[in-house]
Amino acid sequence: MKKLKIGIIGAGRIGQLHARNAINSNRVELIAISDIYIENLEGTTLAHEVPIITTNSEGIFADPEIDAVFICSSTDTHVDFIKKAANAGKHIFCEKPISMNIQETHSALEVVKKAGVKFQIGFNRRYDKHFRKAYESVRAGKVGTPHIIKITSRDPEAPPESYIKKSGGMFMDMTIHDFDMIRYLSGQEVEEISVKAANLIDDSFLRNDDVDTAIITVTFEDGSLGVIDNSRQAVYGYDQRIEVFGNKGLVTVENEKQTNIQISTKEQVASELPKYFFLERYMDAYVDEVNEFASSILDNTELLCGADDGLKAEALALAAKISANENRTVKLSEINLNSSVKV
Amino acid sequence: MKKLKIGIIGAGRIGQLHARNAINSNRVELIAISDIYIENLEGTTLAHEVPIITTNSEGIFADPEIDAVFICSSTDTHVDFIKKAANAGKHIFCEKPISMNIQETHSALEVVKKAGVKFQIGFNRRYDKHFRKAYESVRAGKVGTPHIIKITSRDPEAPPESYIKKSGGMFMDMTIHDFDMIRYLSGQEVEEISVKAANLIDDSFLRNDDVDTAIITVTFEDGSLGVIDNSRQAVYGYDQRIEVFGNKGLVTVENEKQTNIQISTKEQVASELPKYFFLERYMDAYVDEVNEFASSILDNTELLCGADDGLKAEALALAAKISANENRTVKLSEINLNSSVKV
C-alpha cells in the first residue's frame, strides 16, 4: 500500500505524538521533523527513528520527497508556515487554532485555497469513536431534527500561568474544540452566541484577562439551540460529554471510565473516574486523525474537517470573547473576515 | 399523634391528588373539599371519603375546625383565596404559581406575613428523594463550592392548546419549578438571567405568543453560573436531571427508569425509559410534601419552601420572559415588586 510521506514542524508534545502515530501507521512515512528547539527530541526513541531531524523547517518545504507537512509549532508561526507549505505544494495538517487573528487565518486559508492543496485542522475529537458514532446516529435520523445540543467540556486541571499567557484565552484554546464539535453535531452554522463567563477557580486567569468557567449558548440557522459548559478544573478528571436532543429522541455520550470495575462496600458503590489526561482520552482519535489525513490524500477522499472548519471555530471563539466582555449576544455576521482591523 | 385538619379548595387533578395523600397520611385529617365544579368528584372514591364536599369555599375559611387550607384552584383565584385564608388565620399550602402578576403575588404574601400564618408553595420537586439527597450532598460540602448548576427539564409531551392559553407561558408554568430548584441547589440568589428561546415543536405555542424550547443561563450572587434547558416534548419521557459541579466534585441525578431490566440482543442493549408522567415520577414527593407541611405546623418546624421561594421563582419567570422577548440579559433588580405598573 502506498504511504504518504510527511514532515513534521514542531517537536513539542503534540508534534511528538503525531510522529509516533505516523511511525506506527501503515499509511504514513515520516521523513523529517524540525524544531528550533530540536533538543526536545534528545533521549526519545524518535531520535533514532526519524531519518531527518533538523532545526531548519525550510528544508522540509523544499524537500521534493515530502508530500505533506504537519504544522505543530507554536500558534504564532502557523500562518507563515501554512503559506510556505501551500506555496510549496504540500498538503497541510495544522494544529488548532490556525492563528489568534481571524483575518490572518482567513488570509492563510486563501493561499491554501489558491494552491489547491488539502488542509486538515487538528480537531481530534471528530475522530473519537464515541462522538463519531453519535454524529452518525444524528445524521441517520435516529433522534430526528436536533433541537438542543449540549456539550460538557471540562479540563481536569488548570494549565500553568505561563501557558495561560500564550493560550489566546479559554475560548480560543479550549472551547474552540467544543465550537467545532457543536457545528459538527448540528450540521448547521451558528448565527448568534451568548456567553456568561466567570473566574471561580483561581486568580491566574483573571491576572491574564482570561476566564476559567463559562456557559455558552448558541442559536443555529434553523433556530435550534446549543449550549456548552466549560471549566478549567474538574477534579474528577477530563469531563467530555455530549447530548443531542431532537424531536424523535436523545443521543448521549458519557465519559470513558479508566476501567469498568465497581466496588460495593458498606459505604457506597464506587466506580472509576473518567480518563484524566486528554492524550489518554483521545489516544485512538489521534491515531485515526493521522490515518484519515493520509487516506484523504492517497485515496483522494473527502476530509472530515477542513480549512473552513478551522476558520469557523475561530470566528466562534472570537465572538464568544466579545460576548463575554460586552455581556451581550453577538451575531456571527459581526465578525469581518476581510477587514484588516481587528474586531 | 395529633393531626392537622385541612380543607382543600379546588378538586381538579392536583386537588384530588393532595386529597388522596391527605387521607392516607397519619398527620393530616381532610375535613372539606370545595370546587365550583364539584361534580368533578362524582364517581371518585373521594366522594365517599371526605366529610364536607361543597361548592362554597367561604365555608372552609369560616370553619373553626380547619387549621389549614390547600389552594389548588385555578391560578387566577390564588391571590384572593390566599388573602381570605390568611385573614381567617388559616395556614396555607398553595400550588404554583401564586399568580401571573408579580406585584399581586407580592401583595398577597404581605397579607400572609402580617397574619403570621405558615405558607408553603407547591414546589414538589424539593421533596423528591433523589434531588433532596443531591441537595444534602451539596450542603454537606461533598462537591465543594458550586461553580455550575445544570438542570435538564423536559416534559414528555406538549400540553393541549387550551392549556397553553391559560398557562402563563412556559417560563411561568414549567420552568418555574426549575427556577426554584436551581435556587435551592445553589443556596444563592440569581442576579441576572439570559434566555434563548425557540419554537421548534409545533405552532400551538407560537400562536399563543409562547415558546416550547429554551436555554436559560443564570448568574448567582457569588458569580457562579447555572443553566436550565427546557423542552415541551421529549418523546422518551419526562426528563428530569440535575448536576451540581463544584470545586471539589460533581453530583448528578439521573432519571428514574420504569424498571431496571436490560435486554441484550443481536441489535443492542435496551433498557427502559424514564417514567413518563409527572404524577408517577413525583408520586412519593407529593406524599412527603403534604406530610412535611403538616409537620411544620404541628411540630412548628422550618418549612422547606415558603412564601419567599414562591415569589422569587415567579420573579425569575418574569425576568426570563423579558430576556427572551428583548434578547438581552435581565438583572433581577429590574423586577419591581411594589410598582402597580407591570414591568
Added chain:
Amino acid sequence: MKKLKIGIIGAGRIGQLHARNAINSNRVELIAISDIYIENLEGTTLAHEVPIITTNSEGIFADPEIDAVFICSSTDTHVDFIKKAANAGKHIFCEKPISMNIQETHSALEVVKKAGVKFQIGFNRRYDKHFRKAYESVRAGKVGTPHIIKITSRDPEAPPESYIKKSGGMFMDMTIHDFDMIRYLSGQEVEEISVKAANLIDDSFLRNDDVDTAIITVTFEDGSLGVIDNSRQAVYGYDQRIEVFGNKGLVTVENEKQTNIQISTKEQVASELPKYFFLERYMDAYVDEVNEFASSILDNTELLCGADDGLKAEALALAAKISANENRTVKLSEINLNSSVKV
C-alpha cells in the same frame, strides 16, 4: 367496587405489613386480626383501625363475614390453620414455607384442593415490577429459549441465632424464594439439583447445623440450566439480581439503588447502595400481592402463584439440603410426597 373481607392470623412483622396494605387497599376490607401474642399490636395505629382484634383465631374461621384468611403465624402452625380455613370454606393466603415437612405440606394442600378454595403462597418477589417485567420479556420471547438462568440472592446481614434455630435452614428459609423465582422465570420444572454449601460468615449457622453461603445448580426438564448463589451477609445491602440467558439474548435485572445520585470526586465516582431491607426493597410488591389475591377471588382470575408453587419450592429446598449434606446431585423424583417417612 366490591371488597374482599379478610382476617389475618398472626400479628408479627409480616402480619402487620399485610394489615397495613389491606387497610390502604381499595379491594380489601380487613375485618379481624388474631395472635396469641396480641399485645404485639399495642402502640401501633393498627390497634385503632382493625374492627376485631383477638387472641382467638377460631373466631376468624367461624366468622361468616370473612371471605379469606391470611396465615402469617409461625410456620409450625400453618398446616393446622390451612386445614381449618379450607374446611371453613375460606380462601387462603399463606406465608412461606407452608411447613417444614413436605408430606405435611402435601396433605394440607390436598385438603385445600378438596375444599375448592383459592390458595396463594406468599412469594412476594413474583409481584416485583422489575422481576415481573423480566418474566414477561422472557415469555414474550425477547431472549428466545432460556439456556441459563442466574439468580444472585444475598441478605444484607445474618439473622440472630434465635431466628436461625427456627428457620428451617437457609434453603427452606431464604433460598425458597429463589427456587420459586427460578421456576417462574424458566417455565420449566427442575429435574435435578446440585449444591455446594459453606460456612464462611460466622459460627452461628454451623452451631445450628445450617449453612450461610451456597451455589445451587439446577437442571430443568428441557436440559437447560439454572444457578443460584446465596449468602446470608452482603455488607453492601440486599442483593437481588436475576439474569435469563437464551438463544436470542439476555435479560438482566439490577438492584434498585436508594437514590440515583452519583458523586464524582478526586477519588472515585460514588453511587448509592441497593436498598438494604427486604420490606423496603419489596414494598410495592407486597401491596400488589395483596391486591392481586383479592382480585383473583373477586374477579375470579388466575392466581400468579398457587398451592403447587408452594409445594414445589419446598421440595426444592428439601432436595437442596440433601444435596448439600450428601455432596451429590439429587433428582427431584427422589422426593416422595406421599410417604409418611421423612426423606
Added chain:
Amino acid sequence: MKKLKIGIIGAGRIGQLHARNAINSNRVELIAISDIYIENLEGTTLAHEVPIITTNSEGIFADPEIDAVFICSSTDTHVDFIKKAANAGKHIFCEKPISMNIQETHSALEVVKKAGVKFQIGFNRRYDKHFRKAYESVRAGKVGTPHIIKITSRDPEAPPESYIKKSGGMFMDMTIHDFDMIRYLSGQEVEEISVKAANLIDDSFLRNDDVDTAIITVTFEDGSLGVIDNSRQAVYGYDQRIEVFGNKGLVTVENEKQTNIQISTKEQVASELPKYFFLERYMDAYVDEVNEFASSILDNTELLCGADDGLKAEALALAAKISANENRTVKLSEINLNSSVKV
C-alpha cells in the same frame, strides 16, 4: 533500552498477532517466524517486516541470537517444541493449552524446570486492565476475604465444526481461561469441582462428544466457592464478566461496550453491545502480555502466569470433563500427574 530477541513458531492468527505486537513493542525484537504452512504470511505486511521467515522451526532453536521462543503452533506440537526450546536454553512463551494430556504437559514442564528457563503461558486475560484492577482490589483487601467468585464467560458464536473436532472440548479450549482467572482472583487452589453441562445450541458439539453450555462450581482450599457459566453462543457479543464477593464487599467487572453512546427514543434507551471478537476485547491485554514477558526476562522480574498456572488450569479442565461425564463431584487430588495412564 535492551530488547528481547524472539522467534515465533506458528504463523496462524495468534502467531501473527504476537508478531505484530512484538514489532510495535520497544522491548522486543522479532528475529524469525516459522510455520510449516509459511504461505499463511503471503500478502501480509509481516512478510516484509520479519528478518527470517522459514518453514524450519529447528533453525529458531539453533539460532544463538534468539533469547526466547513463542510457541503458537497447533496444540499437538507444543510438548515437543517446549522440550526443544528448553533444551536449547530459550525462554518460552506458550499458547494455551500446553497439551491435551496432563501427564505430557507435566513432563514438558519438568524439562522446562530442569533447564531453568522462564515459561509464560498465554492466559491473556490476566493482562486485561479491568480484570487486573479487580485482582488488585481483591488483593488489597477492598472486599475482604472472598466467599463467592463468579465468572460469566460466553463466546459470541460457536466455532466451526472443524475447530470443535480439534479443540479438546469446551473445558480445555474455552473454560481453561476461566479456570485460570478463578484461581488468579481467588489466590487459592481448587479442591473439588462439580459440572452440569448441556447441549443447547446445536448438534455440532454433540456429534463431537462435546458440550456447548455449562455451570461449573468449584470449592477452594479455604471452603470458599466459585462458579463459572459458559455458553458457546451469546448473540449479543463476547460476554466476559467477573464478580468477587467477600465479607467486606463486592467487586464486579462489566463488559466493555463498543462505544458509550445511548439513544433514547419512544421505544427504549438503547446502548451498544459488548465488543464482539476476543481479539478486539483483549487487544491491549495481548500487547501487555508480550511486553511483560519481555520485562520478566530483561529485568528478571516475576512472571504473572507461569508453568504451574498452565498445568493447574489443564488439570481443572480435565476434572471438569470427568465431572460432566460422570455427573459427580471430582476432587482435584484424583488427577494423577505422574501416571502414564490417562485418567
